Amino acid sequence: MTTDNLNNALSFKHLFSNECLSRGESPIKTTMKYFLDPEFHFLGAGMPPLELFAFQNFSFKSLDLKNYSFNEIQDIIINKNDKFEEHVNGNIVEDELDSDILIERALQYGNSRGHPSLLNFLKIHINNTFKPIYKDWDILINNGSTYGLESLLRIFCNPNDTILLEDLCYSSTIEAISAQKINTVPIKMDSNGIIIEDLEYKLKNWETCYGDLKKPKIMYLIPNGHNPKGVTLCDNRKLKIYQILKQYDIILIEDDPYYWLQMPQYKKPSFKDDQFIDENKPETDINTNQDFLNKLSNSFLSIDTDGRVIRLESFSKYFGPGTRLGYVIGSKQILDNIWNYHEVSLQASSGISQLMVNGLLNRWGQLGYLNWFKRLRVVYTQKRNFCLNSLYKHIHQFDINEYVQVEEAPKAGMFFMIYLNISKHPEYNQKLVELGKDKIVEYFENLFFEKFIQSKLLLAKGSWFTVSDPCHNVVNINRCMLRGTYAAVTPEKMNNGLKIFANIVKQEFN
Structure with a gap:
């Protein structure tokens, strides 16, 4: 057209x-x-x-992926040999x-x-x-x-x-x-x-x-x-x-x-x-x-x-x-x-x-730009899979399935969301009476957030992302949300962090 x-x-x-x-x-x-x-x-x-x-001069160096197929890019990354032989060098003047x-x-x-x-x-x-x-x-x-x-x-x-x-x-x-x-x-x-x-x-x-x-x-x-x-x-x-x-x-x-x-x-x-x-x-x-x-x-x-x-x-x-x-x-x-x-x-x-x-x-x-995106696809797929595999492994090992729900696996991006079933927490009924429906989620969200911080783990609070409705603000009082990311974390730290998460959930709910 x-x-x-x-x-x-x-x-x-x-x-x-x-x-x-x-x-x-x-x-x-x-x-x-x-x-x-x-x-x-x-x-x-x-x-x-x-x-x-x-x-007076600017220069740079980057990977040149024009001559690589998707399968070659994937193979190099998966086999832990992320050493592409070709580079593009730029010197804006020379x-x-x-x-x-x-x-x-x-x-x-x-x-x-x-x-x-x-x-x-x-x-x-x-x-x-x-x-x-x-x-x-x-x-x-x-x-x-x-x-x-x-x-x-x-x-x-x-x-x-x-x-x-x-x-x-x-x-x-x-x-x-x-x-x-x-x-x-x-x-x-x-x-x-x-x-x-x-x-x-x-x-x-x-x-x-x-x-x-x-x-x-x-x-x-x-x-x-x-x-x-x-x-x-x-x-x-x-x-x-x-x-x-x-x-x-x-x-x-x-x-x-x-x-x-x-x-x-x-x-x-x-x-x-x-x-x-x-x-x-x-x-x-x-x-x-x-x-x-x-x-x-x-x-x-x-x-x-x-x-x-x-x-x-x-x-x-x-x-x-x-x-x-x-x-x-x-x-x-x-x-x-x-x-x-x-x-x-x-x-x-x-x-x-x-x-x-x-x-x-x-x-x-244009071809090299597209191949760069193919490389991102492979790397982020690896990161996401490792993260979610570790999360499910620790949920299984710590036997906390009934307390944790994981949002459907991301098909793009760098974020995953976890829901904690706070209604099963041993203090839930008592705190609901003391605090009421308006404060119960905030209480448990803060409780877990502080526990994680004390153990050197950061997960973002779900309330930071919640859009209030001016007329119909209905909150699910049975759960709290946590956002995690797998983007810039090494596999070792990701696995350790998720193990800390599972251990704290186990301790709190039991």
Whole structure:
């Protein structure tokens, strides 16, 4: 399908916030296009001279995976021989590519949309993978997903507006929304993501459920490897969700930092005569790039005909959080308003980060970039499997099955969730009488959290991620939640930590 056959995105100006509508372009920034013209005599902006820039050269070294198949990547990692023979080296000056960002551009004030070379690479990547289906989509470089969300809240929301969230949500997202005095309404989730019936019911019966609370302008989702729950929204729900949001004229923010950390289905271990049996095997059916892409879930971009989906992407989980680099995909109309906000806040994302990331991507090429994601798939699959195998092994060995429930194994991301059946704790009935239903979960959550901390184990409290419902805040008083991660922990520490967890649960419940 060519772009000539596609429609432009709808206008969503009627959903913009008062702040957004009152903001225009920064006049001096509109002149930056002339700075890039070598024939221009640019006397109009206060820009330091390039001969006074402190940095004259940037170099890097990374793996070069272009010539490896998925099976070769998997074999090297599984066999504990993570020594890829090929590397890509970049020296931004001495071996400069036409696609490199010049140092004098990277270190200078610049276009807050992002450097053109990086934007061009990412647009090809997006077309190859997410395949947007309207004409005037675009991308904008930013400082990552958290900043992207904060920007969008300012673009669309006034104080006392309403946003729909999953009933568990990343704690920083909750704080960002709360700081802007925006109301939240949670939508229930199960092991396959948000429950469509709950979304439909609340929107259809809004006045009955929420009275005078403003109807929502935005829904925010983490579809893959949900933080904190670890679940992935199944593809067969996405079209129905999109149709509902279209019916009620709601913008969807698709925050998907774990998209390329998708993994095959996990199989629980079995135990025979107390012997542990790992049921997971290496993948054998990824022979081509298309095989790999077919394993991945679909983005809402692939069904968005209106331009009402805004997708947040981040390099943090793929290249390192310190890059502080990400990008937004959406309609040009919406991104233009984010750009205007950038001009008076972010100005532009780090030119040095863009230079380094762009230099690496253009030396890898699209194939190398895709193979990097294949490597992430293998490594994260190993980490997840080891973590959950250890968890189930210790649950079995300490005989605490009736006290612990593990959320369905994550198919993406870096988080897993554990539920403790606090109603079986020997002090539960007494504490319920003393504290009441409103405080009972908090009491046991704090109890276990402090016990874990005393034993040098950190698991995040479930309450940190709980989205309160302004009218119907129903809490399950029989359990408390704990979030764990397997991302940056060595196998030894992971196993020891989960053994500490199981031992404390055993002691407390017995």
